[in-house]
Amino acid sequence: MKSLSITCSLCLWNGLFKDYEEHLKTTHTNPACEFCGEKFDSKIRLDEHKQKLCTKIIVPCALKEYGCSNSVCRAQLQDHYLSYIHQKILASIMHRFASRTTNDQHEQGSGMDVDVGQSAPSSITTTTNENVRPQMQEVYETINILANET
Structure with missing residues (x-):
């Protein structure tokens, strides 16, 4: 060995x-973080620090895959999330989500699920667009307001 x-x-x-x-x-x-200088008793703790805690490390925006290509210091993520570009991308994502959900609901229409067991009484559950429509309308209006103000 x-x-x-x-x-x-x-x-x-x-x-x-x-x-x-x-x-x-x-x-x-004692390995030290190259971004903030803090020292650690192991490489594992240093790696954990860099992945989750170091405020001076540069990290990509959480919406990178949706078009926000900004990378910022972890300590400034909150400010970035409030920035114009981030809010615009977020509104766009929500708009697409709301449109897709509305389209899915129109395609499904009203549905009825029937569960009949051999010895159990039957149970019927119905769902209609009327149950979800007011909530989706409110989300859609909010998204339009956000999209038009930016």
């Missing part, structure tokens, strides 16, 4: 396993 060759996960060093502990002690005492 001591003659096993190993590569350091923190740098380009490679050598024998028996020398790895010494390498870690001398070269990587």
Whole structure:
């Protein structure tokens, strides 16, 4: 085992396993975040910090796949979410969602589900567009207001 060759996960060093502990002690005492400088007792904790907590790391917008190509400092995400471009893309997504939902409802029309068991009494559930339509209309009007104000 001591003659096993190993590569350091923190740098380009490679050598024998028996020398790895010494390498870690001398070269990587406490790995530090390259964005904020905070030090950690392990690479795992450093990686967790960078993935979830570091306020100075640059992260892509959550709506990247919908067209918001901005990358911002994690500490400024809240400001970005309130920005004109982000709100415009969000309104566009909601508009498409509302249109798709309305179209789906029109295609489905009224439906009736009937469940009849052998020894159980039958149960009938009906759904109509009238149940959902006022809520969708309200969402649609709100989206139009947002889209026209931006």
